[in-house]
Amino acid sequence: MSQSRWLLLHMLISNSSLTLVALSISFFQPTYAQAFDFTDAEVIEENGVFHIKVSAIIEAPAEYIRDVLADSVHIYRLSPSIIESEVLPSSSSGEKRVRTRLLCCTPVFCREVERVDIVRVLESGDFEAEIIPSLSEFKSGKATWKITPRSDHTYLVYEATLEPDFFIPPIVGTQLVIRNLRDEFTTTFLRIEKIARINAERDWSTELLLSDAASKTLRVPCNQSTSANLQ
Numbered sequence: 001m002s003q004s005r006w007l008l009l010h011m012l013i014s015n016s017s018l019t020l021v022a023l024s025i026s027f028f029q030p031t032y033a034q035a036f037d038f039t040d041a042e043v044i045e046e047n048g049v050f051h052i053k054v055s056a057i058i059e060a061p062a063e064y065i066r067d068v069l070a071d072s073v074h075i076y077r078l079s080p081s082i083i084e085s086e087v088l089p090s091s092s093s094g095e096k097r098v099r100t101r102l103l104c105c106t107p108v109f110c111r112e113v114e115r116v117d118i119v120r121v122l123e124s125g126d127f128e129a130e131i132i133p134s135l136s137e138f139k140s141g142k143a144t145w146k147i148t149p150r151s152d153h154t155y156l157v158y159e160a161t162l163e164p165d166f167f168i169p170p171i172v173g174t175q176l177v178i179r180n181l182r183d184e185f186t187t188t189f190l191r192i193e194k195i196a197r198i199n200a201e202r203d204w205s206t207e208l209l210l211s212d213a214a215s216k217t218l219r220v221p222c223n224q225s226t227s228a229n230l231q
Contacts, residue, residue, distance in 0.1 A: 040157075041185065048163060049140075054185050055157040060196035062125075062149035065156060068195045069127055069145050072098045072119070077195060078188050088116065095120045097132070113137050113166070131162075139163040154196075156189070 040055040058065055075098075076082045084101035099116045115136035117129040124146075131141035143160035 038185070038189075039155075050160075050162045050164075052160045052162070053157070054189075055155065056189055057150070058154040058156045058189065058193045058196065060154060060193055061152055061200055062147050062154045064196035064200045065147055065154045065192060066125060066127075067199060068192050069147075070121070072096065075100070078191050083112070090118075098129075099135075111166075115141075117141075133165070137164070137166050139165045156192070 038054060038056045040053055042051075042053045044051045072085065072087050075085050079102075081102050082100060083103045084099070086099050088097040088099055090097045096119050097116055098119050099114070101112055101114045103110060103112055115138060116132045117136075118132060120128045120130075122128055122144075126147055127145040129143045131138050133139055141160065141162040143158070143162075146157040146159070148155040148157075
């Protein structure tokens, strides 16, 4: 694959999450994310269309993972490269439109990329986001977050196909981009896991406090020897 396509690929994946939101911070800046054990990490380019699949076991319950991915208002938490995001009016109650704007920078230039996605919650509880080409800088694109409960853990899979409608000049080496892509996915998956675990622990603590309070019986003091003498 050419260097220009790898650079383009970085920016595409950087613009992809639940709402196909950004996954990266910056290509050339070093990433200091912790190690993450991916079960799958594959990127393929065919005739200008990029196919992406990344999966891992997340140390948090599935319902809390869903809450993090469904929170379009706070999607900036997944990547500091997101400079704008808003939920737009939608004509369907079963879906929403989300606009995101991402700043992708290199030492040579910076480019802002905008896109609008239709985001749906599937019957399975998974999420699907589809690009609206007329409102985006992409010819086409579709992504899913597949969430599978595994006891108190979650098997999380991200899959996407993206076809860009813009050109990025070749300025970086392929191996550098590949390494940074993995680091960026690591950062995003770790952030999803961290936010989900914090929310779960907070809810569990609240439940324990309420349960403890409910188990205590409140008794009104009463002197059994007292009697009233009405005359």
